[in-house]
Amino acid sequence: MSAERPTRDELRRGMAVEIEQTNAENADEAEPLRGDIAKILSEEETEPGGVKVELESGITGRVSSVVAE
Template sequence: MTPPPPRSQIRPGLTVDVIQKHHQASGQLTRGVVAALLTSSSSHPHGIKVRLTSGVVGRVQAVVTPES
């Protein structure tokens, strides 16, 4: 598994896959658009915490690109 992206690669408006706290055991990802970054440090071993436009809060596991 690839490491989560650093904060410098995440900004509002990007589509990302996040893992919510209650899905950590199953690894189920939720896709959405970043509304706000909640982690202030430049990196985090489990991913940068964000709030999506849908209101979901989770840690970014991947930035979704048009090619993926």
């Protein structure tokens, strides 16, 4: 995996990740959240802010890192 944010090909359903929320009112101030990927929403291989995903909890955000197991 690259030192930068993970690419779409590096992500899989069920993988534990840390995201920055994109749908929160105060997304700029929100703490990163951890969860398991339910869906990968981005079509592109890479995104400047990170690949957009939906967690199993229903929260969407951009992946900042993969959580070590």
